[in-house]
Amino acid sequence: MGTQASPRGRNPRGQGDRLRAEIIDATLGLLDELGDDQALSMRAVARAVGTAATSVYLHFADRDALVLATLRHCHDDLMRAADEAAAGSDDPAEQLRARVLVLGTWSRRHPGLYRVMHESAVNRRPETAFRSEVADSTTAAVRRCMDAGVAPAGDAQLVALDLRAAVHGAVALRLSQPQLDWPPLTAQIDRFLTRLVGLPAR
Amino acid sequence: MGTQASPRGRNPRGQGDRLRAEIIDATLGLLDELGDDQALSMRAVARAVGTAATSVYLHFADRDALVLATLRHCHDDLMRAADEAAAGSDDPAEQLRARVLVLGTWSRRHPGLYRVMHESAVNRRPETAFRSEVADSTTAAVRRCMDAGVAPAGDAQLVALDLRAAVHGAVALRLSQPQLDWPPLTAQIDRFLTRLVGLPAR
DNA sequence: ATCCTAACTGAACACTTGTAACTGTACGGC
DNA sequence: GCCGTACAGTTACAAGTGTTCAGTTAGGAT
Numbered sequence: 001m002g003t004q005a006s007p008r009g010r011n012p013r014g015q016g017d018r019l020r021a022e023i024i025d026a027t028l029g030l031l032d033e034l035g036d037d038q039a040l041s042m043r044a045v046a047r048a049v050g051t052a053a054t055s056v057y058l059h060f061a062d063r064d065a066l067v068l069a070t071l072r073h074c075h076d077d078l079m080r081a082a083d084e085a086a087a088g089s090d091d092p093a094e095q096l097r098a099r100v101l102v103l104g105t106w107s108r109r110h111p112g113l114y115r116v117m118h119e120s121a122v123n124r125r126p127e128t129a130f131r132s133e134v135a136d137s138t139t140a141a142v143r144r145c146m147d148a149g150v151a152p153a154g155d156a157q158l159v160a161l162d163l164r165a166a167v168h169g170a171v172a173l174r175l176s177q178p179q180l181d182w183p184p185l186t187a188q189i190d191r192f193l194t195r196l197v198g199l200p201a202r
Numbered sequence: 203m204g205t206q207a208s209p210r211g212r213n214p215r216g217q218g219d220r221l222r223a224e225i226i227d228a229t230l231g232l233l234d235e236l237g238d239d240q241a242l243s244m245r246a247v248a249r250a251v252g253t254a255a256t257s258v259y260l261h262f263a264d265r266d267a268l269v270l271a272t273l274r275h276c277h278d279d280l281m282r283a284a285d286e287a288a289a290g291s292d293d294p295a296e297q298l299r300a301r302v303l304v305l306g307t308w309s310r311r312h313p314g315l316y317r318v319m320h321e322s323a324v325n326r327r328p329e330t331a332f333r334s335e336v337a338d339s340t341t342a343a344v345r346r347c348m349d350a351g352v353a354p355a356g357d358a359q360l361v362a363l364d365l366r367a368a369v370h371g372a373v374a375l376r377l378s379q380p381q382l383d384w385p386p387l388t389a390q391i392d393r394f395l396t397r398l399v400g401l402p403a404r
Numbered sequence: 405a406t407c408c409t410a411a412c413t414g415a416a417c418a419c420t421t422g423t424a425a426c427t428g429t430a431c432g433g434c
Numbered sequence: 435g436c437c438g439t440a441c442a443g444t445t446a447c448a449a450g451t452g453t454t455c456a457g458t459t460a461g462g463a464t
Binding site for chain 3: 260
Binding site: 035038115119131161162167168169172173177178179183188192 | 241320323325363369370371372374375378379384385390394397
């Protein structure tokens, strides 16, 4: 329980940011366990890092700032994963599929973090505008499919919204009731790609 | 702020359960405001009812029991609304549509409660098995569409799951970022009914 | 008028929380 | 040798939490 890290030594002069990185890292872990940003306590973060509770305030103004910074970190990681997955193919359809599947695999690897990113009250604050990047990249991928003719022409933004909603719903249902046994997510996502976007069946 | 109800008088002899109903009612209101069952405090409930904090324990063993009872109440209300809506038509397609639309309108009327019902950690407990009733009723409605020939035959359970996921996703996205302006939910649900279930376009 | 008991209350325990104010400590330059 | 400063820890406070326990009231039966 008392996941007290080894008594950390002080950082050398120029590297005061090292503690900052450790704090964000610990916060990522805690948020993933908790699945709720409101349940995160500064003291728990400090305990996990092995530092004094007040030392967190040297790098983050308050709890909200810490959560926000951590979620931004999280978001960048998710975006990078999506971009990397899409880079594996030249086919726009495969790129869209890869991009969407990343959401599924990422949510399985970091269930709590996925929940915090999508359900937390922080999303209602303007500082989390970065979240729209994921939406925009999906819309762009859908549009490329239409332009390439692998998907019927249409309102890319609306189609992308339908796809995002469906995929998020599929993921969210699985996260909220993990004790049930769900049919494979990948097949469900493929159905969404076929029926909502109009990609050819695999 | 101090939503202190009028100093309530004691209930007559046989009607001790009246306080129980008032407590559940207050809890419904608080959970809808908070959108998170972990943020609910027994003292806040007591304040809202206008009673002593300890009196809550006369009717509920602990906080979890109170939340569970409240969610069960909530669920019954949702099911009744869906059944009533479906009773308005004889066409299985219209019945399915009405049933699904109820989820949308209910979520708009009780955003916080919808979130608690779908996102709360209580869902991972076996006592919330009643949640599957909503899923089952949707599956049955889909199957009736297939049997009546208004939807192409197929795996009703799988189709219903796709539909539920999509609708829940559409609702959840809107709830988690209400500051964005979303296209109409009804039209989106109709697209889902057409493309995922195969109902004729309206 | 008495008593029983259902219905309810107040005070208290043993915490946890965010955060401000203060107090060190060791390293690099002088 | 000295000292400023970047980096950190200690102490403390006021507020809040779930829950328990020992009462206290009042309505109905005797």
